[in-house]
Amino acid sequence: xxxxxxxxxxxxGTLLDDVGAALGSVNDxxxxxxxxxxSLDEYREYIDVPIRHFYEQVLDLENEDYETILVxxxxxxxxxxxxxxxxxxxxxxxxxxxxxx
Numbered sequence: 001x002x003x004x005x006x007x008x009x010x011x012x013g014t015l016l017d018d019v020g021a022a023l024g025s026v027n028d029x030x031x032x033x034x035x036x037x038x039s040l041d042e043y044r045e046y047i048d049v050p051i052r053h054f055y056e057q058v059l060d061l062e063n064e065d066y067e068t069i070l071v072x073x074x075x076x077x078x079x080x081x082x083x084x085x086x087x088x089x090x091x092x093x094x095x096x097x098x099x100x101x
Contacts, residue, residue, distance in 0.1 A: 025076030
């Protein structure tokens, strides 16, 4: 086995199809604010880096704390990952990761 000094894992959309969890979290956030949900096509149209640009398109950042929005998204994302069964991936990934080290 080769010695590696660095391995970069690209989960989102590459190793893990988690767009449903991300979209679900965003739509939960919109619902709490009385806004309509966005479609997957709209999500893909709006998503941008830095991620702040995405939130500027779907939320009112002038009247909300950006850091709070990030925490809210992460909590919702984690809940959607758990409810969707994607957590099985992380368990299996640990075995792959451990095999590489």
